[in-house]
Amino acid sequence: MSMIDTSAxxxxxxxxVTDPSGTSRRRRRRRRARxxxxxxxxxxxxxxxxxxxxxxxxxxxxxxxxxxxxxFYLSFFEMSFYKDAEFVGFDFYKYVLTDPEFYDxxxxxxxxxxxxxxxxxxxxxxxxSFLATLSKRMAAFMKTTVYVPAVVxxxxxxxxxxxxxxxxxxxxxxxxxxxxxxxxxxNTATTALPAVAVPAIWLGFxxxxxxxxxxxxxxxxxxxxxxxxxxxxxWQRTRYITIPSLRNVILFLLVSGLxxxxxxxxxxxxxxxxxxxxATNTPNLYIFNSFRDATPxxxxxxxxxxxxxxxxxxxxxxIIFRVVSSEKSSDA
Numbered sequence: 235m236s237m238i239d240t241s242a243x244x245x246x247x248x249x250x251v252t253d254p255s256g257t258s259r260r261r262r263r264r265r266r267a268r269x270x271x272x273x274x275x276x277x278x279x280x281x282x283x284x285x286x287x288x289x290x291x292x293x294x295x296x297x298x299x300x301x302x303x304x305x306f307y308l309s310f311f312e313m314s315f316y317k318d319a320e321f322v323g324f325d326f327y328k329y330v331l332t333d334p335e336f337y338d339x340x341x342x343x344x345x346x347x348x349x350x351x352x353x354x355x356x357x358x359x360x361x362x363s364f365l366a367t368l369s370k371r372m373a374a375f376m377k378t379t380v381y382v383p384a385v386v387x388x389x390x391x392x393x394x395x396x397x398x399x400x401x402x403x404x405x406x407x408x409x410x411x412x413x414x415x416x417x418x419x420x421n422t423a424t425t426a427l428p429a430v431a432v433p434a435i436w437l438g439f440x441x442x443x444x445x446x447x448x449x450x451x452x453x454x455x456x457x458x459x460x461x462x463x464x465x466x467x468x469w470q471r472t473r474y475i476t477i478p479s480l481r482n483v484i485l486f487l488l489v490s491g492l493x494x495x496x497x498x499x500x501x502x503x504x505x506x507x508x509x510x511x512x513a514t515n516t517p518n519l520y521i522f523n524s525f526r527d528a529t530p531x532x533x534x535x536x537x538x539x540x541x542x543x544x545x546x547x548x549x550x551x552x553i554i555f556r557v558v559s560s561e562k563s564s565d566a
Contacts, residue, residue, distance in 0.1 A: 302544075309538045312531050326531070326538040336539060338512055339520035340546060342427065343496040346516060349431040351491040354442050355484065357435075362446035363472055377447070381440040388437060392504035395433045396420070405429075420506050423513040430501050430514050438494075442487055449483035450476060485558050489551050496547060517543050 309326060311319040330336050361380065365373050383391075398404045399419035406416040419429040453476065461471045477484070499518040502508060508515035508523065515523075521543070525536035 305537060305541060309534065309541055311534065313533045313537075314530050315533075316530075322534075326534050327542070329535060330539045330542055335512065335515070335520060336517075336542075339515050339517045340543075342513070342515055343498070343517045346427060346431060346434070346498060346514075347492045347495040349428060350434045350438070350495045351488065353431075353435050354438050354491060355487060357439060358442040358446045358487070359472070359476070359480075361443050362450050363468070363476060365443075365447050366450045377444060380443050383436050384438075384440040386437065388433075388500040389504055391433045391437055392501050395429070396505055399429055421510055423510055426506055426510060426513045430498075430505055433505075434495060434498060434501055438491065442491070445487060446480065446483060449480045453479045481558075485554070488558065489554055492550060492554070493547055496550075497543070 308319075310321060310323055312322045312326075313319045365376055365380075368376065400406075401416050401418075405419060409417070417425060419425050457475050457479075458471055461475055466474070496516070497518045498516050499522065502514040502516050502519050503522070506514045508519050517539075521536050521539045524539060525532055527535075529535075
């Protein structure tokens with residue numbers, strides 16, 4: 235027995251030595267294991283997620299981040315189509331920040347957003363809560379009806395409402411039923427901005443309602459059933475169940491709504507062209523008119539104003555995120 239065991243040992247050693255491919259494979263596996271162990275734990279846990287968002291990050295870098303950085307670079311030059319760009323430093327930032335019309339346009343944009351966004355949120359919440367109680371067939375019909383304004387062009391909507399606000403239009407006919415005289419809706423400083431806000435509410439109402447409805451349908455039905463058993467009416471269920479559960483949805487609609495409405499351009503351009511007396515001169519319309527100016531530095535001036543508007547909107551968004559904190563999803 236001892237002779238057999240002794241003869242078997244060199245054979246095993248020879249086999250191990252003469253198998254370089256197996257040894258190299260084991261070495262590669264050990265090397266990969268060491269690299270994996272040395273990587274941070276969060277990278278190992280979320281490697282698939284990082285790989286999936288990499289194409290989007292690359293696209294954002296090419297089409298968003300780089301153009302934005304290059305725009306900031308160009309804002310330090312006086313550009314002209316007829317001569318080479320000239321470095322002027324922060325001169326155009328000083329020009330824009332000392333222009334009263336720039337601040338007036340920001341104020342108009344904020345007023346416009348405060349008229350449009352809260353109204354859309356309230357109406358969308360009420361209608362979405364009502365749609366959630368309907369049957370499938372009726373809810374499908376109502377959702378289609380509500381969504382129709384979203385496919386209407388802003389220019390078309392502006393033209394329609396210009397006819398509505400005419401002296402003999404529907405708006406004056408309606409207030410005439412209550413004994414009120416005809417108003418120059420688009421030619422009076424006090425009524426022009428609210429008149430432009432109405433089509434903006436009509437255009438954005440449908441999408442916000444469907445988003446709100448999707449959030450309501452995601453709330454467990456047991457919450458509402460328990461509240462009904464406790465005697466809670468519709469308003470109490472909305473206040474204590476629906477609104478708290480829709481915090482993330484409301485935050486999204488609030489930030490995106492403010493961002494879009496502050497930058498509204500087509501409605502005031504078609505309906506009032508910023509008038510009367512700049513009462514509807516929104517920031518984007520101010521930038522557009524600055525770009526059309528015949529001065530040689532119009533391009534640089536409008537670019538700088540656009541970048542400052544970007545900073546203002548970003549600051550407002552950060553403030554909203556700080557004040558209205560979001561919460562994790564229920565399955566996180």
